[in-house]
Amino acid sequence: MFTYIGLMRFTDQGIHAVKDTTKRAAAAKALAKKHGVDMREIFWTMGKYDMVCVLESKDEQALAAFNLAVSMQGNIRSQSMRAYAADEMDQILGKLP
Template structure:
């Protein structure tokens, strides 16, 4: 599994129905499984980003399909960052001269 950090911001539609945000997040977490994606953690934040999620995906295509499916609902804009646990970072560092 590949690890990502998901950064989400509410759209105007998403903020207008903010009281449903936890229900939408639970539904997204369940829907993610159909794409080979596991939303391990979803956190609501204050600042430039409204939600942060730790995500595991089978591959990049699985995450891309999932993020497009979420985007089509129109409640959030989704950005992802590839993340490396320490074991993977050690393997990367081992390749340095």
């Protein structure tokens, strides 16, 4: 499984309908599952990003398809970053000279 951190910002449309954000998040979680993605956590945040989520996917294409499907709804703009657990990072570091 690949782990990703999703950073999201509301669009004008998304902030206008912010009262529905938790309902939209629940729908996004169900949509993620249909794409083979597990949306493990979602947090609403203050600052540069409005939401942060932790996602797991068996493959990168599934995550990309999910991100595009959510973005097509027009409520958020997102950025995904690959995340590595300590054991994965140890394997990466083991390949260094």
